[in-house]
Amino acid sequence: MKKQLLSLCLSALLCNLIPAGYATSDAALSDTAKSGIETINSAPTLSLPTLQKLQWQPINTHSTQTIILDSTSQQLNDGHIQGAVATFALPANQGSLEITLNSLIKDKQVYSPNVLVFDEQLHPAAFYPSHYFRYQQPSIMSTDRLEGVLKLTPALGQQRIYLLIYTTRSDVQASTQMVDPAKAYAKGVGNSVPDIPDPIARHTATGILTLKVQSESNAGNILIGQVFSSPSPKPVTVGSTQTVSASPIRTTPADAPVVKPVLNDTEQYFNDAIKRAINNGDVDKALKLLDEAERLGSSTARETFIKAIKNKR
Numbered sequence: 051m052k053k054q055l056l057s058l059c060l061s062a063l064l065c066n067l068i069p070a071g072y073a074t075s076d077a078a079l080s081d082t083a084k085s086g087i088e089t090i091n092s093a094p095t096l097s098l099p100t101l102q103k104l105q106w107q108p109i110n111t112h113s114t115q116t117i118i119l120d121s122t123s124q125q126l127n128d129g130h131i132q133g134a135v136a137t138f139a140l141p142a143n144q145g146s147l148e149i150t151l152n153s154l155i156k157d158k159q160v161y162s163p164n165v166l167v168f169d170e171q172l173h174p175a176a177f178y179p180s181h182y183f184r185y186q187q188p189s190i191m192s193t194d195r196l197e198g199v200l201k202l203t204p205a206l207g208q209q210r211i212y213l214l215i216y217t218t219r220s221d222v223q224a225s226t227q228m229v230d231p232a233k234a235y236a237k238g239v240g241n242s243v244p245d246i247p248d249p250i251a252r253h254t255a256t257g258i259l260t261l262k263v264q265s266e267s268n269a270g271n272i273l274i275g276q277v278f279s280s281p282s283p284k285p286v287t288v289g290s291t292q293t294v295s296a297s298p299i300r301t302t303p304a305d306a307p308v309v310k311p312v313l314n315d316t317e318q319y320f321n322d323a324i325k326r327a328i329n330n331g332d333v334d335k336a337l338k339l340l341d342e343a344e345r346l347g348s349s350t351a352r353e354t355f356i357k358a359i360k361n362k363r
Contacts, residue, residue: 093166093177094129096214101172106139106212111147111265119161120256126216133222133255134161136215140263142170142204145334149202150262151215153183155194155228158249161257162196162221170208176200180221187229194228194251203334206341217255226251316346321354328358 104124109115119134126135140147153161163183167176183198204211228249236243320343327336336355343351 090174090177092179093174094131094218096128096131096166096174098172100126100128101168101212101214104135104137104214106137106210108139108210109261109263111141111144111263114260114262117259117261119259123256130218130220131216132219133217136213136259136261138213138215138261139210140202140204140213141265142208142211144265145338146201146203146265148264149200149213150260151183151198151200152186152192152260153196154258154260155196155226155251156258158228158251159254159257160196160226160251161255161259162217162224162226162253163198163215163259164218164221165198165200166214166216167200167202168212168214169205170210172212175211176202180217185226185228187234188231196226206337215259217253222253222255224253226253317343317348317350320346320348320351324351324354325358328355328362331362 104126107115115138117136119136121134123134124137125133127133140149151163151165153163162180164180165176165178165182166174167178169175178198178200183196186192186195186197188194202211228251230244230246230248232246233243233248235241320339324336324339324343327333327339336358340351340355
């Protein structure tokens with residue numbers, strides 16, 4: 051995985067002419083398709099104005115959110131998407147993220163989630179269809195549920211990435227086979243499993259979700275967004291006349307301080323630290339060091355990073 055991430059980072063660094071999201075979505079997803087993740091091409095297409103109208107709820111790492119989706123929740127009826135949706139803005143400057151999404155089964159009903167992940171410019175970057183979220187039997191600490199774990203690595207230069215959780219018309223027409231509690235108990239204590247039918251959970255357009263977000267220093271399977279943001283991002287044109295900033299959520303104040311050149315000793319410190327991190331296989335740490343060095347005005351950190359990756363390969 052580390053070698054794969056090294057190759058991915060190097061490709062994105064050396065191919066600046068590739069459009070945003072191209073080299074960092076389908077390429078990364080192709081190796082994980084067998085785990086249930088699908089390519090962006092199979093995801094539903096949502097317009098930028100539609101996404102900008104949604105209210106994205108900020109969520110921090112090391113926290114768990116319980117979300118009740120009902121008639122008062124945000125609604126999205128666009129193409130095959132139907133019913134209540136949940137939208138989150140996640141920190142993109144704290145390393146890789148591990149996100150555990152549960153949809154709880156209650157009264158033999160359950161919300162069958164799909165997840166679209168967007169980078170900071172609201173470009174689609176990863177897609178988790180409903181079949182990725184598998185049925186899990188109840189335990190002492192949890193109830194029957196559909197569960198999936200998302201491992202994401204936000205690229206440098208971003209402050210936020212975005213999660214859209216929704217269900218579809220076809221999902222609502224389906225159902226999930228549960229395990230009868232008597233069967234689960236008998237199996238747990240080693241008794242013979244009774245021959246009784248398992249209950250069925252009907253899929254609905256509403257439900258209860260739990261979302262747990264944790265940051266990781268050396269994990270994450272999918273790179274979200276460009277490895278490095280362009281210093282002067284081009285605007286995104288919507289329709290023929292309306293122009294929207296390429297970064298619709300974050301803006302830069304006009305009086306932002308000018309970054310001064312970094313001192314030679316400091317620059318050498320970061321270059322040495324980047325080389326050590328790459329040699330140790332810690333690409334995530336090297337990327338963070340590079341980001342910090344360039345924020346301080348380093349003009350050699352990026353070249354050091356690229357050379358170190360080439361030598362590592």
